[in-house]
Amino acid sequence: MKYLILLAFIASLASIICGYALDNVDNQKLIGFGVLGLFFVVIPLFSYHRWKNKKVEDYMLTKEKLQEMRDKEGDKRKL
Template identity: 40%
Template sequence: MKYLIQILFACVILGIGSGFYVKSQVNELRGDQILGVTVLFTVFILFPLFIYHRSKGKKMSDYMFTKENLDKMTNKDNKYPDNQ
């Protein structure tokens, strides 16, 4: 999965570079189309794969605002009085 994401990221960089090159040298409309497709590919394919890869195996409840986590943050139970 890691290598797939790296290859897709390299393709995105190449797409952006070729889009700006085509836009400045060949055809402005075609360059805009290449940039647009590259951005859509990044948002709908690369980012979800990256987020899935990075969050796999983690507990999502640790990152949510639940009553327990809010109590830990506000330190209502005074477990650590030295931090204040």
């Protein structure tokens, strides 16, 4: 998966660079396809790859976690 993401990133980046460097009629199309590839292929694949085995609940703020944070802050003030 990480090699697929790297390959898609390099292809998108190469498309953007070629769009700026080459002087032909399809410059804007190359730049556009490169940007679309980054935002609709690379970023979702990267996000999926990084969050694949994580629990979303660990990153959510709940009342219990807020209370734990307040308790820890109170302990620091006592010192």
